[in-house]
Amino acid sequence: MPKRDRSKRTDPTAVMVRIVVADDGTLTVSVDGAPYLPPEFSPPWRRASFPAIVDAISQQTGRTLRVDVIETDGRTITDFYTPRTPRKAEPQTSAAESSVQAASAAEPAPAPRLMQFAGSGMIPGEEVAVAIIIAHAESGPDGIARTLIDSRYLEHSPTGEAVLLGRISATVCVGQPQ
Known part of the structure; x- marks a missing residue:
C-alpha cells in the first residue's frame, strides 16, 4: 500500500x-x-x-x-x-475564428425588456439574491427588495417565475415579474 x-x-x-x-x-x-x-x-x-x-x-x-x-x-x-478555484484559461482562437467573433460582436444586441419584481420581509439594507442568479439587489430601508429582470431570462423558465433570496434573513419570495 x-x-x-x-x-x-x-x-x-x-x-x-x-x-x-x-x-x-x-x-x-x-x-x-x-x-x-x-x-x-x-x-x-x-x-x-x-x-x-x-x-x-x-x-x-x-x-x-x-x-x-x-x-x-x-x-x-x-x-x-471556501476559496474559489482559479478558472482555466480560455483556449486560443485562430485568426478566422477571431474575425467571425469580431463580426458577430459588431451586431448590436437587442434592447432588454425589463420587468419589475418586488418582495417584502427582508432586513433593511441586506443583499438579496435574484434567481436564476443573474444579479443581486439591495433591499431598501423598508425591507422591500426590487429588481428589474430582462424578460428574456424568463423565457427559459417554464413557470415564468423569479426568486428573491435574502442572504441574511433567508427570506424567499417567489413570483412572476410584471
Whole structure:
C-alpha cells in the first residue's frame, strides 16, 4: 500500500471573520481579531459590501473563512466560505475564428425588456439574491427588495417565475415579474 504524499499540506484552520452590524447599517469587520478597514478615503462598509469583503479576504488568505455576522438584535449568523478555484484559461482562437467573433460582436444586441419584481420581509439594507442568479439587489430601508429582470431570462423558465433570496434573513419570495 503506497504511503500518502504529505509534502503538500494545507493549513486546516479557518480564518475567523467577525462582522458586526450597527443600527445605521454600517459594518465593523475584523479578521482573526485584527480590524479590517475599507480602502482609504472610502465610505464605511455597508451591508451591500458583504460579498466584496468576503471575496477580498478569501483572495488575500487563500483559506477557508468562518464568517460570523452579529446583527443589531444580537443574533449571530455563521457561515463558511471556501476559496474559489482559479478558472482555466480560455483556449486560443485562430485568426478566422477571431474575425467571425469580431463580426458577430459588431451586431448590436437587442434592447432588454425589463420587468419589475418586488418582495417584502427582508432586513433593511441586506443583499438579496435574484434567481436564476443573474444579479443581486439591495433591499431598501423598508425591507422591500426590487429588481428589474430582462424578460428574456424568463423565457427559459417554464413557470415564468423569479426568486428573491435574502442572504441574511433567508427570506424567499417567489413570483412572476410584471
